[in-house]
Amino acid sequence: MRKTLVAMLPLAVSAALCLTSLPALADAAGPAVVAKADQRLWPEPVNTQNGFDKASRASLLSYVLVLQGMQKLSDADMLTSFKIKSLNRVSVEKWLKKEFEFSLLNYQRASKTCVSTDWTCVGNPGNTSDLLKKAADWNQNIPQDLLPWRDNLSRFSHAYIAEQLRLAALFPKVSSEIDRFNDREWNGDAFEDRQFLLTFDDGPTAGNGTTDDTLRMLETNKRSAIFFVLGENFQNRSSKSSAAAMAGLYQNQCVASHGWEHQSHAKWEQWQDSIKRTHALLNTTFAKDTVYPYFRPPYGQRKADSGTFFQEQGLQVALWNLDSQDWNSHVTPDDIINRMITLMLIKRHGIMLFHDIHPKAKSALPVMFDALGKAVDWRDCHKAP
Known part of the structure; x- marks a missing residue:
């Protein structure tokens, strides 16, 4: 020994x-x-x-x-x-x-x-x-x-x-979820003990893709999540269906903005337009007051002095503190299960980052729900942050 x-x-x-x-x-x-x-x-x-x-x-x-x-x-x-x-x-x-x-x-x-x-x-x-x-x-x-x-x-x-x-x-030369710039940014650190919130980035996929599978998985397991959608992806799918169909797709879930395109909002000259444009699209698709006033920056990257803009827009920056790495080609669903449960045991509360454009979460999460039973509280997305 x-x-x-x-x-x-x-x-x-x-x-x-x-x-x-x-x-x-x-x-x-x-x-x-x-x-x-x-x-x-x-x-x-x-x-x-x-x-x-x-x-x-x-x-x-x-x-x-x-x-x-x-x-x-x-x-x-x-x-x-x-x-x-x-x-x-x-x-x-x-x-x-x-x-x-x-x-x-x-x-x-x-x-x-x-x-x-x-x-x-x-x-x-x-x-x-x-x-x-x-x-x-x-x-x-x-x-x-x-x-x-x-x-x-x-x-x-x-x-x-x-x-x-x-x-x-x-940080802060390269901004990320590792720290906050101001009090209008949140990352799950203030959650109560054994309380976790599910979030998904980058969707939606085309019809009958992994976004649909993920939503069905959550419905089956009676869980909710915030979906941070990319305006470009949302518009592409909406143009092939209807506003009513898009609203129905996310029924019982929560929708917020991930910007128009998946690029760093710390370096992109059009970052403010990206955010305004995405929120305008969401607000014309969903019923009044049902679009959540959150913006999740791609890669967690945003400008250090952007707080005034977000305050003027009535938005909060939504970060995370439990990263599944589900986008990584070297990470399997089994790796995600083991990684996230281990982090949950160490961190004991927080916001989980997944991606509904990838298929791993839809198979990993039901196993996690079963393994954890009633030991933790899966937070209702409608009550975030």
């Missing part, structure tokens, strides 16, 4: 070595190495609050140790690892501080269902330092049969934190 810990836990060095394998990325691209987990290594169901909380406690104790190691990465480590030319250390430290604070809060929340004989219960840590100390002690006494789970979660945490640190290092 001790030898294994020595190999795992001086993470400032091991993380840097691990991350140097990341190839260069375009600013708007997703991660080169997608964090993947294997929830099958966790031996107990997570479909009740007690089961969810136990798995959450264990996941958080492992996660914060990796987070502690990644915190030790120097600027040089990150510049080399992330293949970037400059980084914003203030932004990196801000993200790390927030992540430690949320991890502490989430462990405290998960501890409300603790019992004295539970090996995932380490007391009620009052601060981050206390949590890290308890996590280090806990890590030396993990049941032998759960070491494969711990090692798998550690690898997942390394890759996931690398995804987030790269975004933080680039």
Whole structure:
């Protein structure tokens, strides 16, 4: 056991070595190495609050140790690892501080269902330092049969934190969902414990495509989501049907804007027209007051000084904090199930990003609904944010 810990836990060095394998990325691209987990290594169901909380406690104790190691990465480590030319250390430290604070809060929340004989219960840590100390002690006494789970979660945490640190290092030069510019932007951080909202981007597809399949899946499972539609796609489909058909397509769901075209609204000269044009189209298609006053920027990219424009338009910027990576060709539906449930155990609340132009979510989500049972609350899209 001790030898294994020595190999795992001086993470400032091991993380840097691990991350140097990341190839260069375009600013708007997703991660080169997608964090993947294997929830099958966790031996107990997570479909009740007690089961969810136990798995959450264990996941958080492992996660914060990796987070502690990644915190030790120097600027040089990150510049080399992330293949970037400059980084914003203030932004990196801000993200790390927030992540430690949320991890502490989430462990405290998960501890409300603790019992004295539970090996995932380490007391009620009052601060981050206390949590890290308890996590280090806990890590030396993990049941032998759960070491494969711990090692798998550690690898997942390394890759996931690398995804987030790269975004933080680039912010605000390259804006993303990693941080907010003002209070008119929201990302799910303020949701209540074990509360999650489904969102889908980039649709609609042509008739009888994956958008239709996704909507039927949600209806069957009695779930709702916000669909952030691209004006161009919406107009193309609407021109082949009717406004009434489009309104009926999204019945019982929520519709908001993703802009007219899928390009960065931080660099596009016509970004304001993109937003106005899309909202005008939606407002002529749907009944009054049924189009939600949200805009989700493609790639999460928007101008730092755009707050005044959104306020004048009566809009809020809708970000996310749980990315399924379902658009990625290297990610399977099974990867999505494992990734998202693992993130739900660590984050314990938030906004999930999927894409209805891709088919993976329609098969992954029903499995997630079943696996999680009544352990979490799937938020009604009509009550967002």
